[in-house]
Amino acid sequence: MEVRARAPGKIILAGEHAVVHGSAAVAASIDLYTYVSLRFPTPSDNHDTLNLQLKDIGLELSWPVGRIKEAFPESSGCITSSPTSCPPDTLKLIATLVEEQNIPEAKIGLAAGVTAFLWLYTSVQGYKPAKVVVNSELPLGAGLGSSAAFCVSLAAALIALSDSGNQDFSREGWLTFEDSQLELVNKWAFEGEKIIHGKPSGIDNTVSTYGNMIKYKSGGLARIKSNMALKMLITDTKVGRNTKALVASVSERAVRHPNAMTAVFTAVDSISNELATIIQSASSADLDIVEKEEKVEELMEMNQGLLQCMGVSHASIETVLRTTLKYKLASKLTGAGGGGCVLTLLPTLLSGTVVDKVIAELESCGFQCKIAGIGGNGLEICFNISSS
Ligand SMILES: Nc1ncnc2c1ncn2[C@@H]1O[C@H](COP(=O)(O)OP(=O)(O)OP(=O)(O)O)[C@@H](O)[C@H]1O
Ligand SMILES: C[C@@](O)(CCO)CC(=O)[O-]
Numbered sequence: 001m002e003v004r005a006r007a008p009g010k011i012i013l014a015g016e017h018a019v020v021h022g023s024a025a026v027a028a029s030i031d032l033y034t035y036v037s038l039r040f041p042t043p044s045d046n047h048d049t050l051n052l053q054l055k056d057i058g059l060e061l062s063w064p065v066g067r068i069k070e071a072f073p074e075s076s077g078c079i080t081s082s083p084t085s086c087p088p089d090t091l092k093l094i095a096t097l098v099e100e101q102n103i104p105e106a107k108i109g110l111a112a113g114v115t116a117f118l119w120l121y122t123s124v125q126g127y128k129p130a131k132v133v134v135n136s137e138l139p140l141g142a143g144l145g146s147s148a149a150f151c152v153s154l155a156a157a158l159i160a161l162s163d164s165g166n167q168d169f170s171r172e173g174w175l176t177f178e179d180s181q182l183e184l185v186n187k188w189a190f191e192g193e194k195i196i197h198g199k200p201s202g203i204d205n206t207v208s209t210y211g212n213m214i215k216y217k218s219g220g221l222a223r224i225k226s227n228m229a230l231k232m233l234i235t236d237t238k239v240g241r242n243t244k245a246l247v248a249s250v251s252e253r254a255v256r257h258p259n260a261m262t263a264v265f266t267a268v269d270s271i272s273n274e275l276a277t278i279i280q281s282a283s284s285a286d287l288d289i290v291e292k293e294e295k296v297e298e299l300m301e302m303n304q305g306l307l308q309c310m311g312v313s314h315a316s317i318e319t320v321l322r323t324t325l326k327y328k329l330a331s332k333l334t335g336a337g338g339g340g341c342v343l344t345l346l347p348t349l350l351s352g353t354v355v356d357k358v359i360a361e362l363e364s365c366g367f368q369c370k371i372a373g374i375g376g377n378g379l380e381i382c383f384n385i386s387s388s
């Protein structure tokens with residue numbers, strides 16, 4: 001028996017970072033997925049290892065289950081239904097298990113993801129031997145929510161094959177979870193995100209779990225029904241960054257300048273709320289659509305200015321902004337910033353020739369552009385009985 005889970009990445013249209021400090025943010029899923037496959041060996045396989053293959057980085061890690069039990073004997077694998085944070089002592093014990101794998105220095109940023117894997121795996125499945133394979137269509141660490149898609153798809157695969165999973169394995173194709181299970185997956189994924197991000201708001205795992213478009217504020221989620229065909233160009237600056245460090249740097253700035261930063265976060269809150277209202281409002285004529293797009297562009301520019309105030313822009317992001325502005329197009333960073341990806345709104349009436357030109361100019365700077373589908377399905381799972 002094998003289960004596969006897939007969870008989408010995301011773009012944040014407004015409100016990143018400020019959402020960590022209580023402001024509203026607007027996010028949408030994109031049609032790029034992370035896939036996790038989970039398979040338990042049959043008794044005749046005689047395997048007693050937990051094997052993790054991270055295909056995107058060409059890394060295969062393996063732990064004898066006895067070694068995991070010895071390192072942290074308290075995990076029972078029966079707490080599936082009550083997601084809990086990894087206690088600091090356990091985090092240290094897991095860190096030794098990760099260190100023993102001698103992950104190459106160049107890939108050390110991945111250690112947090114592996115730690116999150118071990119916490120989620122042992123919490124839901126205990127010390128069962130298994131083979132877990134991860135691969136993704138998302139760039140890792142580029143602002144498109146790869147960490148959340150990783151945690152959501154992993155939590156879903158683990159829960160689907162847990163004793164309380166209640167799944168009908170004979171159903172075929174990609175399936176959705178029931179609401180109660182989606183909620184459970186989302187909570188476990190949030191615990192994984194805490195290990196990777198330090199202090200996540202929960203927006204990334206929530207939009208990856210539920211898909212579509214959401215407005216999110218301090219744990220509260222409102223689904224948005226878009227009345228606009230938003231077309232976004234996503235430019236990956238290819239400058240690597242780390243969400244945990246960027247989130248921490250904004251918090252430090254907020255401690256140094258509490259009044260100014262509170263004003264910045266309040267302004268972002270208003271931008272996100274206005275953006276959500278515009279996206280949801282009905283439009284009748286072409287003119288109306290143009291007006292709405294112009295407002296969205298202006299709000300994106302204002303949000304970008306405030307992200308600069310927070311200190312999370314980057315020279316590469318500024319290059320994208322300058323380049324797209326030459327074509328009168330508005331852009332903002334998406335996700336944690338510091339490099340990573342930038343969004344540019346492509347208005348409905350923009351000619352294909354202009355789109356081609358702007359992409360060519362951005363790519364001549366060494367950036368990579370794509371137009372992703374926005375607002376599709378969230379988490380889905382698929383069973384493969386024949387591989388038992
Ligand atoms: N497919 C994957 N395989 C292994 N590890 C992954 C994978 N996807 C994400 N990760 C883990 O997530 C980390 C990247 O998360 P990070 O939060 O820094 O960036 P992001 O989620 O892509 O961007 P953002 O949080 O700004 O949306 C990686 O270093 C790794 O630990
Ligand atoms: C930077 C941030 O706001 C979004 C990262 O995609 C962090 C978070 O909300 O967890």
Ligand SMILES: [Mg+2]
Nearest residue numbers: 145147148243
């Ligand atoms: Mg992340």
